[in-house]
Amino acid sequence: MDTPDQAYMRRAIQLARQAEAAGEVPVGALIVRHGEVIAEGFNRPISTHDPTAHAEMIALRAAAARSDSYRLPGTTLYVTLEPCAMCAGAMVHARVERPVYAAADPVRARGGQRLQCRAEPGAQSPPGRRRGSAR
Numbered sequence: 001m002d003t004p005d006q007a008y009m010r011r012a013i014q015l016a017r018q019a020e021a022a023g024e025v026p027v028g029a030l031i032v033r034h035g036e037v038i039a040e041g042f043n044r045p046i047s048t049h050d051p052t053a054h055a056e057m058i059a060l061r062a063a064a065a066r067s068d069s070y071r072l073p074g075t076t077l078y079v080t081l082e083p084c085a086m087c088a089g090a091m092v093h094a095r096v097e098r099p100v101y102a103a104a105d106p107v108r109a110r111g112g113q114r115l116q117c118r119a120e121p122g123a124q125s126p127p128g129r130r131r132g133s134a135r
């Protein structure tokens with residue numbers, strides 16, 4: 001018999017399969033509050049031409065719309081793959097109480113570190129915001 005976490009993750013895996021069937025990277029997510037699934041999503045950046053259309057972002061937007069609030073206290077977000085920096089940040093802003101992911105992602109989860117490398121001294125930066133200048 002599945003624990004609730006296992007049952008919700010099983011549903012997230014079904015959503016990931018929908019993404020795969022649509023030619024997307026297979027990631028699925030859902031949000032639960034008080035034992036009720038309030039939103040679901042799967043990866044859609046390719047089909048929507050939207051780089052932010054990750055499974056978690058789609059689920060967060062749907063949960064916020066349903067809740068009439070951008071904050072989602074008391075929620076658990078289940079996702080099949082470790083969230084990237086964008087989604088992790090959005091989850092913090094939304095006050096998701098408990099993130100649960102199935103598989104670690106050493107590639108995407110390091111996205112923030114890659115961005116940091118580009119901001120090192122000597123890298124291109126907008127005028128007036130150059131690192132290492134006197135002001």
Ligand SMILES: [Zn+2]
Nearest residue numbers: 054083084087
């Ligand atoms: Zn993401």
